Amino acid sequence: MAVHDDCKLKFLELKAKRTYRFIVFKIEEKQKQVVVEKVGEPTQSYEDFTASLPADECRYAVYDFDFVTEENCQKSRIFFIAWSPDTSRVRSKMIYASSKDRFKRELDGIQVELQATDPTEMGLDVIRSRAS
Template identity: 75%
Template sequence: MTMHDECKLKFVELKAKRNYRFIIFKIEDQEVVVEKLGSPDETYEDFTESLPANECRYVVYDFDFITDENCQKSKIFFIAWSPDTSKVRSKMVYASSKDKFKRELDGIQVELQATDPSEMSLHIIKERALKLFVISPF
């Protein structure tokens, strides 16, 4: 499995310049390619509606949130979307390529695996992002 050069380029633009809210990647002809770029003003709902219901995808999502201390923060999520209704072969290809692809994207802060929309609800995304900011009392 190879990765098209555009994947890394667009990821760097998301991370450094914040040109995109999300990037959806798909595997096409044994290569990971960019399928869709979400503009910075797109919502989480816009993103979830962009995912195919029956096909696997990789996603990078730049999530902005406010901590309990009222600080504006941002976390970059890597989401492996593998719906229960997708083909078994597709699930296997995406699962076996995930770690290699993710290693190429330096700066991922949170990883999430989802097989149905409820596993990547906005509530879960917020919860996972806020977990990174819990300060230990010790």
């Protein structure tokens, strides 16, 4: 599975310049490559992010999560989320599962990985607890 250059470019912009809040990636089966499907502006919320994931199709996503530690320090963590809803096609789940590690290696700087099959597995409470 090839990775479109745009994926790496947008990820670097999110990581270094914080140009985006999130990026949703999609596998184009016909072209056999991972492409950028959607980017979220820095002002968009976590709810905007989760709403941009299709309910019955797999996606990869990166989310830049800002939080404040108990010591009152402003921090951020870059999450990699493998979204694989139970209702998606088996073939799709297999393709996303088998390509995940290779794709993740292309994105240097991911701090936390999350696998989710339904929205509760990537709720804000889960994100907060994994961030700290």
